[in-house]
Amino acid sequence: MTPETAGQGLVDRVPAGAVGSLIGMQTPPTANRHDTVREHHGDAVVDPYAWLENAENSETIDYLKAENAYTESMTEHLKPLRESIFDEIKRRTQETDLSVPVRKGDWWTYNRTMEGKQYPIHCRVKANGDTPPELSENGSPLPGEEIVLDQNVLAEGHDFFSLGVYDFSVDGNVLAYGVDFAGNERFTLRFRDLRTGDDLSDSVLGVFYGGAWSADGEYFFYSTVDDAWRPHQVWRHRLGSSEDDVLVFEETDERFWCGVELSRSEKYLFCESHSKITSEVRFLAADDPTGEFVLFGHGRRTGIELSIDHQGDRFIVLHNEDAPNFVLGYTPVTDTTAFTELVPHRDDTRLESVAAFDGYLAVSLRRNGLTGIRIVDNAGAGHDLAFDEVLYSVSPMFGPEYHATSLRLSYQSMVSPDSVYDYDIAGRELLLRKQKAVLGGYDPAAYQQHRLWATASDGTQVPISIVARADVAADGSAPCLLYGYGSYETSIDPYFSIPRLSLLDRGVVYAIAHVRGGGEMGRHWYEDGKLLNKKNTFTDFVSCADHMVESGWSAPDKLVARGGSAGGLLMGAVANLAPSRFAGICAQVPFVDSLNTILDPTKPLTVIEWDEWGDPLHDADVYAYMKSYAPYENVADVAYPPILSVTSLNDTRVGFHEPAKWTARLRHDAQGGPFLLKTEMEAGHGGRSGRYDAWHEEAFNLAWTLDLYGLRE
Template sequence: MRKMLLAGVAFTVAASAAAQMPAPPRPAKKPHQVTSPNGTRTDEYYWLRDDTRKNPEMLAYLNAENGYTDAALASLKPLQDRLYQETVSHIKQDDSSVPYRKNGYWYQTRFETGANYPIIERRKGEKTAPAEILFDQPAMAKDRSFFALSDWQVSPDNRLVAYAEDTVGRRQYTLKVKDLATGQLLSDTITNAEPNIVWAGDNRTILYVAKDPTTLRGYKVMAHVLGTPVAQDRLLYEEKDDTFQMGIGRTTDDRFICVFVQSTVSNEQRCAAAATAPASFQTIAPRKRDLRYSADHMDGRWIIRTNLNHKNYTLMTVADDAVAGGPAAWKALTPASDTVFIEDFKPFAGFIAINQREGGNRMIRLLDAAGTSIPVKADEPAYRMTLDVNEEPDTPWVRYTYGSLVTPTTTYEVNAKTGERRVLKVAPVPGYDPANYVTERVWATARDGTKIPVSLVYKKGVKRDGTAPLFQYAYGSYGSSTDPSVDPGRIGLLDRGVVYAIAHIRGGQEMGRQWYDDGHLLNKKNSFTDFIDVTRYLVAQKYAAKDRVATMGGSAGGLLMGAVANMAPEDYKVIVAQVPFVDVVTTMLDASIPLTTFEYDEWGNPAQKQYYDYMLSYSPYDQVAAKNYPSMYVGTGLWDSQVQYYEPAKWVARLREKKTDSNPLLFRVNMEAGHGGKSGRFERYRQNAEWGAFVLQQLGAAE
């Protein structure tokens, strides 16, 4: 053993067997007792948590991990560069979005060649009018290691724009206001806010959501009058239940401003007239456990998506003068269904566009005033349709996007009256021909007999003989569904003969609300076993070789990676876990950590013994054991507010201590980034090229 000195702090590393390759860092073990009402656990790496992110010993360890990863991947640098250049070659660098119209202006986002960030501009009256730049993001991001422009809203009179920016990656946004005529910033600056802004009808009042400085929970709706001190901002609503999240917005017809509060199993919406700065809000329906709804306003009525009559949701309506009657006054617009899950809707003048899921696919139907549904057709077995920007509802044209694992994102408009469909744009993918690739939808049988949908893509000519490498992805939490799309960063894998699979495991909502219910709380292990069973199915069906399987997941999908690494390490050659949520019990015991209190109905509250025991039985950090593990690449961001950096740091340290194999375990820490990694469109692909090269090397598919 020897001591390495980094940043003035000593820590222990093991002697290296290869002179040219340093040994992995070994952080000190400092036993710490994690107490709970249901038991005490020893966490020898708990000391790696530092909420200030200034502890020299902790920072030295993270920097040493980066140094070790640099050394381990040095020989792959040419492949990394090649993958990155291949990815960039499939991106039209000077691309622009389809313009959309709002309040007399056409808005558009465009990239200039080589730019990491887009320019946002508008044109008055006509698409051909001179462009007025709202945000020159390349200039705004200059000399910053991280930059994110999130929500931005133009005032009703089109004179001002309020926006939210993050220059750290911690998702603690600063709100600013700019005069669009002069380009000058106003003196108004609001810190530690959510990226969620609404203008009142007076053009001088901004509604925003303030964050708790410790938990980062958005919990207060505030009203700021331009030109007045932030300390004088008026409190409009405070959510005291820390299991609820909060947001604000306007209804489609712009008549109301609404406050939305929601938890996993219930929510509540309060609305007020938008014409002036609101003083109070009327509740659409009071919160009740297991009742979920969201309401929009159009044509003099409220339209409500709700699980009141069925867990797959229906649409209901209530007149303005009857809204005080609550759910008892709501009337059905759509029937309940065991096979169709209503995910979203957008009201238009005289009809409603509905985003729904059926058979694992996301699709659209149009519901007219007579109650007739018209489905929008698709021609592929696995695809997605998503309602796009539709800012002006007084039109028969509905804008949406379509895509699959082989078809680039295509923006359409469909006429609700005539059925006419027209293409507005096909996302350019230079050097890519969809005809060279095949997409399939297959159904893997899980160990309990459930059929799991799997979306596949591979290059034509790849033999289904059990020799191909496989890259399998999934998320499977929070009811979040994973939809197929063409990714420029994936083409390099496909061209090297890799079969790519999305496992639509339980915990998402691809197959409806029951699909989610069967994959969270005390059913969470279904997500993990579904993923493993999909892998075994694809190998058995000869889509892939047993010893050439790679997999990746991030955040809650990183929990999935940690769980399958413990449960079925022999099924995987290499695992990529990005910002992984791996210390489930300790995190869920600590209400001061952002997101914890929101998620008791997702994972369970470990203060209750049944949840404590169940979570402990799958928590990746707690289940690390002395056995062989696959090759692994783990990524995190020091400033992550969603999954704190110390979770993967501790997990890697414990894996290094206990694993019995000699497979590489690499840990990349972005010291200037948060949950989403470094900012900028090219930076993401550069980061992906690093783990992509590692995966291809491990699969024997580098060329």
């Protein structure tokens, strides 16, 4: 396609009575078909829009800009609604605010936001006792505040900004931090001397997230990525030295990624390698940074996952050997092959993570679709924390202070705003430190939340979390937005959202379908929604959509689906599987060209992903299975609902070309729509970076959704 042909081509075929406003509809851009044929397992795959994968091609950029112009013209009538929603988010948010301070050595550290500023300001104050400093209601600075890092200053002159590494040296004198101005998640590592406030001359390009200091603060360990965006090397940098950084570990197996971290006790460095199904850990005394990392336990064994932390004379270990939902125990530091069990395996409880403190262990777990926390003393005795709401999410915040006698935790539900508590271990009491302010007189009692269970096609009971205004009745009259993800054992737990209130207050029901492929119901829930079981994720979502209608919480012409990334794959799959079930589909950074991506080992993360989706390049059965559900491959000449795809040019996780190709094929091969593509030209996987920019982006998505319901005010 050339700039001259942008805007020429087929008009969307919209059936009579299609949901959504088509006023002011213009001719959409057409992506020229240039058939590329790829041979796999005797099958000739025709890809007519492969040319859109080239971001260096000016024709591709021109096409994306033409799509943006078309989307803007098609949503021009929604500008007042977008502005109203943005104003609602802004009015409900306490823009000048402070996070609850966290103890780090001799300092209390926290973040501060200021009205009109896009990004947080990182601060600290000297500690005076163990009690966090009192916070003001208006978010004003704390007495004696020291500004460590102002992201707004770093972001000046850039359309995008993201902070990666953010790590204090053990003595608190130096800060390591990483900056990204493109959205490609490749950071420049810098160091700031906090005694002077000046940056040192040290600078390292192409650094990934995470890192670790040596005990003496002389060395910093970091990881870098290869051309496939796989963290594959760990390096040692000597502060202030002109010497080349030293490669201390390289992961040569393309299925694995690696990283490095310092134990909470600050006694050991851990160098970890992980694939989707296997883990390996090496450790090194933090006061011997130039020494050699030692392999933990029995080393790498396919299918065995583990994580470790340090406590006293032992390593705390969480692993899944003969324990699908994981078991917790420890090994002596002197013999890491000798395992003693502390918390046994249970079929109904998934142990997810553990943090070791001087006097106790904090275990994050989930049971029956809800999260939980167990406190385990050093002898192995434990108790679970209890909460009253029918739906909630709770997680340890895992503060850095090893000798803490209380546990900092985060709690929220679909009606209760984010809250920070300190749990006193000895007294077993929760102390509320702060609940997120929701301005404008928010009343949780004005809303209702429920847990429903849908019956999947194979009889499996699938949980659904819903929230609605208290006066909304389950009589089939309410519009509904149904969200789903369902991959990587990632759980979409009940959470509070200020932007969501703009839906609820207009009478919309919001629901989360906890489909298989996620981790909500334990490891088996994940296993039943991956590889050659992947289609369960899609059919579960359709069953949840049907249940929302059958239970009276929505109707087919008022049910909109939404998902992002791997959840965008879910959106593409259900669009093909059951297009008539939905009044619209919002797909964010959607993984819709999944077969072509997973077939190409040169693309970012592909080989790593084979343990999640299967290897269609070398396995004909996997190829046939993926081809049968891949959204881009299965667009049909039937009526689809309106579809909005949102992507970012610099996304390294899901390429912008995936929704671009999918939208082009929908326009050419399918009926219905309209099919809209919106590309952020200066952003990455998470979209626009500043909070106000992010609010505008969300206001766009919500306005598009409300328009489908006929709610335009």
